Amino acid sequence: MNVHDSEQLAQLLEGSGYTTTGSAKEADLIIVNTCSIRDKAEQKVYSQLGRYRHLKKGKPGLMLGVCGCVAQQQGERLIGKIPYLDLVFGTHNIHRLPEFISRVANTGRPVVETGFHETVPSIGILALPEKGSVSAFVTIMQGCDNYCAFCVVPYLRGREESRKFHDILAEVRALAVHGVKEVTLLGQNVNSYGKSLGNGHSFSGLLRAIGEIEGIERIRFTTSHPKDLSDDIIACFRDVGALCEFIHLPVQSGSDAVLARMNRRYASADYLDCVRKLREACPGIAISSDIIVGFPGETEQDFQKTLDLMGKVRFDTLFSFQYSERQGTAAVGFDGKVDPDEKRRRLIELQSLQDRHTQEKNDRLVGSTVEVLVEGPSRNTSRDAMGRTRTNKIVNFAGGGNLVGKTVRVRIVEAFLHSLRGEMLD
Ligand code: SAM
Ligand code: SF4
Numbered sequence: 001m002n003v004h005d006s007e008q009l010a011q012l013l014e015g016s017g018y019t020t021t022g023s024a025k026e027a028d029l030i031i032v033n034t035c036s037i038r039d040k041a042e043q044k045v046y047s048q049l050g051r052y053r054h055l056k057k058g059k060p061g062l063m064l065g066v067c068g069c070v071a072q073q074q075g076e077r078l079i080g081k082i083p084y085l086d087l088v089f090g091t092h093n094i095h096r097l098p099e100f101i102s103r104v105a106n107t108g109r110p111v112v113e114t115g116f117h118e119t120v121p122s123i124g125i126l127a128l129p130e131k132g133s134v135s136a137f138v139t140i141m142q143g144c145d146n147y148c149a150f151c152v153v154p155y156l157r158g159r160e161e162s163r164k165f166h167d168i169l170a171e172v173r174a175l176a177v178h179g180v181k182e183v184t185l186l187g188q189n190v191n192s193y194g195k196s197l198g199n200g201h202s203f204s205g206l207l208r209a210i211g212e213i214e215g216i217e218r219i220r221f222t223t224s225h226p227k228d229l230s231d232d233i234i235a236c237f238r239d240v241g242a243l244c245e246f247i248h249l250p251v252q253s254g255s256d257a258v259l260a261r262m263n264r265r266y267a268s269a270d271y272l273d274c275v276r277k278l279r280e281a282c283p284g285i286a287i288s289s290d291i292i293v294g295f296p297g298e299t300e301q302d303f304q305k306t307l308d309l310m311g312k313v314r315f316d317t318l319f320s321f322q323y324s325e326r327q328g329t330a331a332v333g334f335d336g337k338v339d340p341d342e343k344r345r346r347l348i349e350l351q352s353l354q355d356r357h358t359q360e361k362n363d364r365l366v367g368s369t370v371e372v373l374v375e376g377p378s379r380n381t382s383r384d385a386m387g388r389t390r391t392n393k394i395v396n397f398a399g400g401g402n403l404v405g406k407t408v409r410v411r412i413v414e415a416f417l418h419s420l421r422g423e424m425l426d
Contacts, residue, residue: 001139001186002033003137005033005094007129008122008125008127011128012097012098012125013029013097016101024055028061028062029064029101030052030062031065031066031087032049032064032066032068033068034066034068034070035068036070036073036152036326037151037152037326038324038326040324042070045070049082052064063087063105064086064087065085065086065087066089067089067090067093068090068091069156069157071091071114072090072114073155073156074088075114076088078112079110079112085110086104086110087101087104087110088111089113090113090115091120091156091158092158093113100113116158120143123139123141123161124163124167124171126171126174128174128175129175132405133179134181134373134374134375134376135181135182135183135184136182137183137184138171138175138183138184138186139186140162140163140168140185140186140206141161141162141186141192141193141196142158142161142163143157143158143188144157144160146188146189146225148252148263148264149331149334151326151329153188155329157188160189160192160195162187162193162195162196162197165199165205168210169213172210172216173213176214176215176216177215179405180216181218181407182216182218182373183210183216183219184221184222185221185222186222189224189228190223190224191224191229191233192225193206194206203233204232204235204236207233207240208236208239211241211242216242217242217373218244218390219244220244220246220392222248224247224248224250226250226251226264226271227265227270229249231277234274234277234278237278238281238282245284245285245286245390245391246286246287246390247278247285247287248287248288248289248290249271249287249288249289250289250291251289251313252290252291253292253295253302253306254268254307254308255302255303255305255306257297257302258297258298258302261296262295262331268305268309271309272309272312272313284391286316286361286392286393287313287316288316288318288319289315290318290319290320291319291321293321293343293347293350294323294338294343295323295338297334303350306350310350311353314357314360314361315354316358316392320347320350322343323338355417362416362420363415365412365415366414368412370389370395370420370422371407371408371410372395372397372407372409373387373405373407374399374404376404383398384396384397384399385397385398385399385403387410394419395412395419395421395422396420396421397410397423397424398423410425411423
């Protein structure tokens with residue numbers, strides 16, 4: 001979501017006559033787009049801004065700004081901490097960046113704008129990816145109304161707001177004309193798309209409509225909340241040809257007591273039910289998830305339940321985090337804070353179990369033939385090409401640059417933890 005916000009900022013700046021530079025030293029304007037989901041992400045922002053301080057000294061005309069969740073959360077306080085900042089603007093004000101730049105240029109004074117609006121106009125900024133890009137993000141909704149006890153998103157991104165159905169379809173059509181083959185639909189909880197519109201549109205209806213758009217070969221989405229994963233959405237994995245066999249479905253914990261305290265509003269059995277139905281509708285679907293360890297009150301038995309759930313599901317990939325306390329969230333007031341060393345131990349144990357599961361899953365693909373949509377040169381060597389399977393696994397193989405945007409058949413010859421190696425068949 002932040003990557004896409006940055007693309008939209010770049011689009012706005014191009015409209016104001018700016019061009020992108022690969023080097024901060026050359027820049028006339030630097031905007032740091034920030035995340036504050038965990039404390040570590042927030043601390044990175046301060047060290048990054050510290051590194052820009054000397055650039056500002058050497059080039060007094062340089063404008064330096066901060067946007068996104070840290071800006072939303074800190075507002076004026078950021079100027080107090082970092083007096084050389086020119087711009088601080090929050091998640092609902094992205095579309096006003098050109099206006100803010102003029103204000104700073106005209107007054108020489110910093111601009112701080114962190115108000116929330118009824119609707120978020122940046123939701124509709126069409127950020128066409130670079131010519132030749134295979135994939136693009138499409139925002140379908142903003143904000144979140146779920147208030148999980150650990151999460152700052154509802155406070156920093158505001159109330160849930162779905163984008164108009166026909167605007168989304170128009171954007172996807174424009175992307176297809178631009179040469180995009182794969183779209184990833186973005187929202188904090190895409191499954192509840194349409195609720196705030198009140199006109200009968202739903203996420204499954206949106207998936208089916210996008211599935212009809214010529215030129216779009218692959219549809220992905222993120223993120224799905226298990227409590228809202230309806231049978232209708234699950235059926236799309238069977239019925240919509242372009243919908244990739246992959247879902248990111250964050251579980252957060254395998255313990256019902258922890259899930260209840262997290263305010264996730266499902267139990268582990270409900271989650272396992274979702275997984276069973278997904279696999280029935282779409283055998284071979286790859287499933288990834290998010291898990292937090294060390295949430296307040298998580299006992300060793302609770303943690304073992306999470307490992308048990310992982311054994312039952314066998315995720316393809318997993319994003320796992322130590323619980324990080326965030327100001328303003330309900331969990332700040334919870335008892336039973338877990339010791340940092342214990343959180344670290346649990347994370348290491350959980351990640352080593354997941355590494356075994358991921359490697360086993362990848363090993364099973366050796367000898368099989370997969371469809372790969374080629375995205376560009378491989379990171380390892382530019383002589384090789386890199387693409388993804390429909391199940392979102394990275395495949396590197398020998399192949400020329402003219403393959404970008406093409407879907408090729410590749411036989412898998414070797415499996416690693418984070419990628420596969422293959423040989424092109426056609
Ligand atoms: N909307 C998505 C959902 O409901 O699953 C997730 C959004 S959040 C940006 C991504 C992930 O960050 C969450 O799934 C959760 O695992 C993790 N996360 C959020 N708040 C956290 C916190 N306070 N400490 C540790 N991890 C956190
Ligand atoms: Fe945060 Fe996701 Fe829960 Fe919303 S649904 S509060 S974004 S974890």
